[in-house]
Structure formats: C-alpha cells, structure tokens
Amino acid sequence: MIRLPIGLAALCLSASVLAAPPFDDKFRQLDELLPTPGAVRTASGAPGHAYWQQRADYQMRATLDENKRSLTGSGSITYHNNSPDTLKYLWLQLDENIYKPDSAARKTATLPSRDAWQARGGDGVKFDAMRNLFEGNNFEGGFNIRNVRDSGGRPLKYTINGTMMRIDLPQPLKSGAKVSFSLDWHYNINEQKILGGRSGYEKFDDKNDLFEIALWFPRMAAYYDVYGWQHKQFLGAGEFTLEFGDYDVQITVPSDHIVASTGELQNPGQVLTATQRERLRQARTAKKPVLIVTQAEAEAAEKGRATSTKTWHFKARNVRDFAFASSRKFIWDAQGIKSGPNEVMAMSYYPKEGNPLWERYSTHAIIHTIEQYSKYSFDYPYPTAISVNGPVGGMEYPMISFNGPRPVKDKKTGELTYSKRTKYGLIGVIIHEVGHNYFPMIVNSDERQWTWMDEGINSFVQSLAQEAWEEDWDEMRGHPRSIVPYMRTQNQVPIMTNSESLLQFGNNAYAKPAAALNVLRETILGRELFDFAFKEYAERWKFKRPTPADFFRTMEDASGTDLDWFWRGWFYTTDAVDVSVDGITEYTMSSKDPEVEKAWQRARKQEEPISVTDQRNKGMERRVDRFPELKDFYNEHDDFTVTNKDRNKFNETVAGLEDWEKNLLKEGKHFYLVDFSNKGGLVTPLIVELELKSGKKVIERIPAEVWRYSPKKVTKLFITDEPVVGLTQDPYWETADIDVSNNAWPAKPTPSRLELFKTNRDAGGNLMRDFNTKLAPPKAAGQKDEAPKAE
Incomplete structure (x- = not known):
C-alpha cells in the first residue's frame, strides 16, 4: 500500500x-x-429522396405430379423498371439448377478432410455424405425451361448460365417503363432428406409423401443501386435477394391434399369442406388454436389415394417470394390474432408424426413471434403466418416457413417422447423462421451478399423472443458467453465476408452478429437507446433493401452515438475481447x-516478515542486556x-x-x-x-x-x-x-472436475424417455453383466 x-x-x-x-x-x-452516401442512401442511414427499387408481379399455375414427384409450371412476369437506368436484358434466378449434376455447387462440393474425420473420432467418410454425393450425381434435377415469349407470344432469346438466366429484350427497357413475358418450365422434385436443400419431398412408411415446394419458378434477380444485377451464382449457402411484387398463383394437387401457401386462399368453397370452412371462421376469434383438419381426419386420408385433382388459388400482395406445401397427411390448426390494426391467421400444418409436440407448441410459437418481433420493429403486415412440419429443418418464405423437429418413437414401447433439446429446438426454429418474415422478407437485405444481415439480425431478435417465452430457456445464440468458444479459435473470417466464403456458417453469420448486437444493447448503448434505433432501422427499411452501411449509419444516427469503433472491431476483424x-x-x-x-x-x-536469521536469534543474550548503561x-x-x-x-x-x-x-x-x-x-x-x-x-x-x-x-x-x-x-x-x-x-x-468414471456419451438425451425407463435392480459388488440372450 x-x-x-x-x-x-x-x-x-x-x-x-x-x-x-x-x-x-x-x-x-x-x-x-463504407460507400459514399448520396441522394439514394443518405449519410444518416435512411433512404434518400432519390431512393428507388424494382418491382416484379407474377401470374402462375403449378401442377404437382405426386406419382412422378415433379412440378410443371407456367406463367407470366411483369417487370417494372423503376431505376434511372435503361436495361437491355433481364436476369432471373434458376436456383433449382443447383441439382443439375454439372452444377457448380455439385462440382465444388467437398467432403471433410481426413484431419476433420479424426478430430471427430472417426476414420472415414460418413455414409450420409457419400450417399448425398452419389444420389446428387444421379438425380436429374434442375429447370427444364421452354417457351420464353413476350406479351405478344413472340419467342425471346435467353441464355442460361448455371443458376442464372438472361433474357435479351428486343427493345431496351427505359426508366419508368415495364415489360411482360411468359415462361413454361418443368423440374423433378428432390428427396430432401437425401439431397438436402431448402425444399423437397419426404416419403413416409405409409406410402405417402409430404411436399415442401420453394424456389420452384424462375424468379427475377434483384437490380439495385449498390450492386447492379445481383447475379452471383447460387452455391447453396448464400440465399436470395428478390424484388417485391404481387402474386396470383393457382396450384393443382391431388384432391385429397391440403395445401399451405404464401398468400390468402381465394376459393375456399372449391377446395375446403363446409366443416373446414366453419372451423376456420371460428378460429379467427378463438382464444387458442382450433383444429381445421383433425388427426383422425388426416389419418383417414392417408389410407386412400385420390385419382382426381383440385386447384387451390392464392393471392399475395407486396411479397418478394412464394412457397407452398402439400400433403394428404396434414393436420391443420389455426388461430386468429391482431398485430396492430392487422388481422392475421396463425396456422400450423403437420403430419401425425409431429404430435404431440406440434399441436401443443407450433401455433403458439407463431403468435408469440409476431407479438415479440412487432414490439422491436413494426406490426406484422400480412394476413397469414404459417409453420409447416416437413423434411426441411428450418427455412423461411413470405408468410410460410418449413420446420423440422419431431418426437421420436421408442422402439420397444412405441411411446412418443421428445428430448428437451427437441422441444426447445422446435419452438426456437419456429420463432426464427417466422421471424424471418421481418428480416429479410420485409426488411429486404441482400442475402446472397451478406448472410449476417438477415440471419444475424434475426437470431438477435429471436433471442429476445425466447427470453420472453419462459425464464429458464437455456442460453442460445445471442448471449455473449455462447460465442466465446468460437472467438477463441483461429478458424474465423470477419462477419463482413461474402455468404459463400464463410468458414463456420452458423457461428459467423448467426451467433457472432447476434452476440455483437446483444453487447451493443446491454453494455454499450443501453436498452432504451438501442431499441429506439433498432426500431427506426426496421421502420426506415421495411419493404426496401438496406445494406450494411444503412444499418450501421441508422444505429448511430438514431442512438446519437459514434459506433464506428464497434462496427470495425466486431464486423470487420476477427479480434476478440x-x-x-x-x-x-x-x-x-x-x-x-x-x-x-x-x-x-x-x-x-x-x-x-521477520527474517529467518532474526527468528533463530530470538532470545539470545545481547551485550546491552548485560550492560544496561550502554x-x-x-x-x-x-x-x-x-x-x-x-x-x-x-x-x-x-x-x-x-x-x-x-x-x-x-x-x-x-x-x-x-x-x-x-x-x-x-x-x-x-x-x-x-x-x-x-x-x-x-x-x-x-x-x-x-x-x-x-x-x-x-x-x-x-x-x-x-x-x-x-x-x-x-x-x-x-x-x-x-x-x-x-x-x-x-x-x-x-x-x-477429475473424472473417475467413463464419459457418459448419452448425456443431454431424451429425459422424458429416460425418466420412465424401468428401474433396474442394483448389482452386487463385482457382479458382471450377463451375456445378451439370443432372440
């Protein structure tokens, strides 16, 4: 001291x-x-007075062939050139072409290195990985495009380059003008659990299929002020950036199928029974989910196979994409809610294999998501919000999402149980995927370029919604302590890295940006300043296309805080705290x-401290003791x-x-x-x-x-x-x-801890199942296990 x-x-x-x-x-x-601000994107992070964006409206028909597991489509697109530029050609996305055997995605696919196998305790390639490569090389996937014509029926010249297609216009499309053209196409639907992907079909033991259909039509590529045409090839990781527009879609499926879709159903009298329509009416004002198709009704439908078809007609306004799901296996429940002045139908579709989890949690999770996300951004503007259980583990489209977790059946007892991880995984993935309606389905960032702008921001708001679900939710993405193991590693790239070049996709694009925003909210700005600025960002850029600079600048502008040091450190470097x-x-x-x-x-x-010498000399006779006069x-x-x-x-x-x-x-x-x-x-x-x-x-x-x-x-x-x-x-x-x-x-x-016993490799498993496991009598000391009996 x-x-x-x-x-x-x-x-x-x-x-x-x-x-x-x-x-x-x-x-x-x-x-x-950061790019220089201007009249399109201002220095404050807001859209400027000269902001513009393109628009594309679609009229389409789709026919699902259940037996051949294929889809045939036709339709017209009206493209509005709101840019100040004259366009000589248009670019469209053909993302299904990722399934062509010669696609760049297939040719550049790699397996984990030998070091990676050994690090995970293995000595060879996993069967699933080999099967995926083998099946992919033998699957005849991708778009078969034909009959590309202008509004007068005249053929248009087009060129396909991988997952992109260029249509050459006979006359340049001037600023403020629009052009219409039509296409016919066909493609085979992939088996999702074998080939993966963001859509596909799942086959069940009862000989029925469940189809989750997305990326199913040629979609207009984005054209915008920062990037021009966004025509970077789709390799599987970098998702999509698309233009808003109105959709008018007719979907023909077997007559015993139930269809869940983007948009509002236009012809319920033709595709739903009177009982189903009455249940839907009751659901609009119900206090809890109402079954529109019961499990018993779905099980009865599974036993037949219709030979006739029905056409479901949907319309959606001001959306950037369109997806649907179809199966005779669907149980369907719904509940109406309000988001601000907007009437919304929250609906879940799932096979019996999803119960008892899905009937208990899915629609509640949808409603909870809308309530919580609206608090931090804006009222949910669409008429429906849908969660579908199928082969896709988690994927979002406007008004509809595909989500995977299900219970498991005990092989001995036949009892359906689920682990804690499955329960919260289901609730969490529904919150995440329904939340994507806000980011990026409405706040329309360029996912092909910057995954973190939709996944990271959405994961952050997801963590806020999960905190509001229950107090003891295990910490997930968004909590700073959860990102520490990743930030200790050398296997990193900055958050501001293109979507297709990320080394650890989940950590880099989801978890780290979510944790960064948590630090910004809780530690740097405080909740009041952060929440005001974040809501301002969402309001400014809903139904528009923000860039990272717009987000950074808006957060600084609305919070009144210079955060350049924060963006630089967290987003542009791999430095750690x-x-x-x-x-x-x-x-x-x-x-x-x-x-x-x-x-x-x-x-x-x-x-x-007393020295050793003084300690040992203590008590010895001194001269001054013998001669006090000294x-x-x-x-x-x-x-x-x-x-x-x-x-x-x-x-x-x-x-x-x-x-x-x-x-x-x-x-x-x-x-x-x-x-x-x-x-x-x-x-x-x-x-x-x-x-x-x-x-x-x-x-x-x-x-x-x-x-x-x-x-x-x-x-x-x-x-x-x-x-x-x-x-x-x-x-x-x-x-x-x-x-x-x-x-x-x-x-x-x-x-x-020092471990005396062998590691329990089943830790964190299905507690619900384990709790009911029959109690075995304790063994006597030294007693050995009996040899298994032959069956």
Whole structure:
C-alpha cells in the first residue's frame, strides 16, 4: 500500500499515455470502408429522396405430379423498371439448377478432410455424405425451361448460365417503363432428406409423401443501386435477394391434399369442406388454436389415394417470394390474432408424426413471434403466418416457413417422447423462421451478399423472443458467453465476408452478429437507446433493401452515438475481447499529521516478515542486556518517533491548505490504480466490480473510449470509501471475454472436475424417455453383466 500525496492522483492517470506503445487508432472512422452516401442512401442511414427499387408481379399455375414427384409450371412476369437506368436484358434466378449434376455447387462440393474425420473420432467418410454425393450425381434435377415469349407470344432469346438466366429484350427497357413475358418450365422434385436443400419431398412408411415446394419458378434477380444485377451464382449457402411484387398463383394437387401457401386462399368453397370452412371462421376469434383438419381426419386420408385433382388459388400482395406445401397427411390448426390494426391467421400444418409436440407448441410459437418481433420493429403486415412440419429443418418464405423437429418413437414401447433439446429446438426454429418474415422478407437485405444481415439480425431478435417465452430457456445464440468458444479459435473470417466464403456458417453469420448486437444493447448503448434505433432501422427499411452501411449509419444516427469503433472491431476483424487485470496499487491519502503518518509507517514496518536469521536469534543474550548503561536516547526512540519539528511543519501545512483539500483529508478516501491490458485486440467497455471490506459490491461502467489513447494498456483510478478486497472485470460475462482467468484480483482458480468414471456419451438425451425407463435392480459388488440372450 502506498500513501498518495494530494495532487498525485491526476498525474497517475496520464502515466499510461506517456508510456503508450505505437499508436493504433481503434476509434478511427469507417469512411474508407463504407460507400459514399448520396441522394439514394443518405449519410444518416435512411433512404434518400432519390431512393428507388424494382418491382416484379407474377401470374402462375403449378401442377404437382405426386406419382412422378415433379412440378410443371407456367406463367407470366411483369417487370417494372423503376431505376434511372435503361436495361437491355433481364436476369432471373434458376436456383433449382443447383441439382443439375454439372452444377457448380455439385462440382465444388467437398467432403471433410481426413484431419476433420479424426478430430471427430472417426476414420472415414460418413455414409450420409457419400450417399448425398452419389444420389446428387444421379438425380436429374434442375429447370427444364421452354417457351420464353413476350406479351405478344413472340419467342425471346435467353441464355442460361448455371443458376442464372438472361433474357435479351428486343427493345431496351427505359426508366419508368415495364415489360411482360411468359415462361413454361418443368423440374423433378428432390428427396430432401437425401439431397438436402431448402425444399423437397419426404416419403413416409405409409406410402405417402409430404411436399415442401420453394424456389420452384424462375424468379427475377434483384437490380439495385449498390450492386447492379445481383447475379452471383447460387452455391447453396448464400440465399436470395428478390424484388417485391404481387402474386396470383393457382396450384393443382391431388384432391385429397391440403395445401399451405404464401398468400390468402381465394376459393375456399372449391377446395375446403363446409366443416373446414366453419372451423376456420371460428378460429379467427378463438382464444387458442382450433383444429381445421383433425388427426383422425388426416389419418383417414392417408389410407386412400385420390385419382382426381383440385386447384387451390392464392393471392399475395407486396411479397418478394412464394412457397407452398402439400400433403394428404396434414393436420391443420389455426388461430386468429391482431398485430396492430392487422388481422392475421396463425396456422400450423403437420403430419401425425409431429404430435404431440406440434399441436401443443407450433401455433403458439407463431403468435408469440409476431407479438415479440412487432414490439422491436413494426406490426406484422400480412394476413397469414404459417409453420409447416416437413423434411426441411428450418427455412423461411413470405408468410410460410418449413420446420423440422419431431418426437421420436421408442422402439420397444412405441411411446412418443421428445428430448428437451427437441422441444426447445422446435419452438426456437419456429420463432426464427417466422421471424424471418421481418428480416429479410420485409426488411429486404441482400442475402446472397451478406448472410449476417438477415440471419444475424434475426437470431438477435429471436433471442429476445425466447427470453420472453419462459425464464429458464437455456442460453442460445445471442448471449455473449455462447460465442466465446468460437472467438477463441483461429478458424474465423470477419462477419463482413461474402455468404459463400464463410468458414463456420452458423457461428459467423448467426451467433457472432447476434452476440455483437446483444453487447451493443446491454453494455454499450443501453436498452432504451438501442431499441429506439433498432426500431427506426426496421421502420426506415421495411419493404426496401438496406445494406450494411444503412444499418450501421441508422444505429448511430438514431442512438446519437459514434459506433464506428464497434462496427470495425466486431464486423470487420476477427479480434476478440480479452481484457486482463494486470496489477493493482492501493493508495490512501496522506494526512501529513506526523502522529498519524509515523504510526502508519510503523505498522507497515511491523507487517514485514521477520527474517529467518532474526527468528533463530530470538532470545539470545545481547551485550546491552548485560550492560544496561550502554542504552541511550536511540534505544528508546526509533525512526517513527514524532518530533516537535514534525508537529510544527504539520501546523504550517494545514494552515496553507484550501477548504477542498481539508475536506479530502477528513474523508479518508482509498485510491486504487488498476492496470488493464487489451490482449484480444477488440476494444470494449470496462465493467469493473469492486468488492469492499464490508462485503458491499459496486459496479463501475467505463465506456470503451477509455482505450482511445492507448488501445493495448490503460491504468484507471478508482476511489472508494473503504478498502477494496477484490476486483473483477466483466463479472457477468457480458462482453464475450475469451479468457476470464485473468479478469480478477486476487486471481481466482478455474473450477474443473477429475473424472473417475467413463464419459457418459448419452448425456443431454431424451429425459422424458429416460425418466420412465424401468428401474433396474442394483448389482452386487463385482457382479458382471450377463451375456445378451439370443432372440
């Protein structure tokens, strides 16, 4: 402990500045990284007065051939050129072409390396991976395009390049003009569980199929001010950016099928029974989900196979895509809700294999998502919100999403049970996929370019919705501590990396941006500023196409906070947070009173350890003990004796002090200089918990700008009323610090366990099933397992 003379505290604060390493400005602006603002996209992050975007309206017919598992489509597209540019040709997306054997996706597909197999405890390629490659090379997938014609029926020249198609216009399309053309097409539907993908069919043991159909028609590619035509090839990871428009779609399916679709059903009298229509009417005002098709009715339909067809007619306004699902296996439930002034039907479609999970949770999860997302963005604007259980694990389209989790059947008892992970996985994936209606189905970011703008932002809002579901939801994406293992690794690329080049897709595009936004909300801005700015972003860019710069600038503009350092560190680098508490020096204020100060010095001297020599010599006879006359003044007084000279000097000093200095002396404050180092490179606020001698704990929150002069080392002064006995940086793990072992003074041991028994490889499994497992009698000591009996 050191006594601190008045005036020294201020000098200590600048010590780290004087000793600063070569300057690295972590707080420089992003001007060299962000595009120059203008009349289309302003410096505030809002759409400018010259903002524009294209539009595409669709009229289509689709026929599902259940026996051949194929789809035939025809229709017309009306393309509106709202850009200031004249266009000589148009680009369309043919994403189903990913299933052509010679596609770039197939040719560039790779298997995990040998090192990766061994790291996972294996010595070869998994069967599923080999089957996927084999089946993919033998599956005749992709679009068969024919009859591309203009509005007058004349053929149009077109060129297919992988997953993109260019249509050459006979006359350039001028700004403000529109053009219509028609197409016919056909393709084979992939078996999703074999070939993967964002749509496909699933076959069941009862000889029925369930179809989830998306990417099923040639879709207009986006054309916008920042990128021009977005015609980057689809390789499977980078999703889609599309234009808004109105859809008028007729879907012909076997007459015993139920169809779930983007949009509103236009002909319920032709495709639904009177009972189903009445149940739908009741569902609109119901307080809980109403079954439109019951499980018994669905099971009855599974036993037959219609030879006739029905055509379901749907319309959707101002959407960027269209998807549907069809099966005779569907159970269907629905409940009407309001989102602001808008009437919405929340609906779930699922086979009996989805129960008892789906009937209990799916529609509730849809409603919960709309309630929570609307709170942080805007009212849900569409008339329906749908969750479908099928082969696709989780995928979103306007008004409809495909979600996978199901219970499992016990092979011995036949009982349907589900694990905790399955239950919360189902609720979580529905929240996530329905939430995608907001980001990016309405806030229409370019997913082909920046996955994080839809997946990361959506995962963040998903975490807020999950927190509002129940208190003890296990922490998932969005909590800073959950991203720590990833940020410790070397296998990273910055968040601002193109979608097809991400090394760890889930961590990079989902979890890290979600965690970053959590840190921004909870630690840097606070909830009030963050929520206002985030809602402003959503309102500004709904039904428009924002870029990363628009998001960054809006969050700064609406919060009134310079966040360039935050975007740079979290989104443009792979730096991590690792703040180390390197040292602490305690100071108390010197009173200058010799009676106090010399007593303090004597006490410090007495606290010093006694040397081994002095310990062993203790009690030995000394000469002065035998000859007391040898003792004088210095044997009775030591260096800590107070003299009259000391007292006179003190009186003179006190007489010259100003009132504030006299008050500081009386208060008896304790001063601590704490040394912090930034080992991870990512600057962050300091959140310092001080534990005082009385047991009281106080939190000091210091903005990240504390690092602005010295981004690697800083020294911070803390002043307390009583002695500090402990100090912890980031006590609540809110900054994603990758090494908490160096966060405390005194240092704290890291807890762990030594395992005596073999690892339980089934940990975290199906607790519901295990709880009801028959209890086995305990074995006697040394008793061996019996050999299995032959069956």
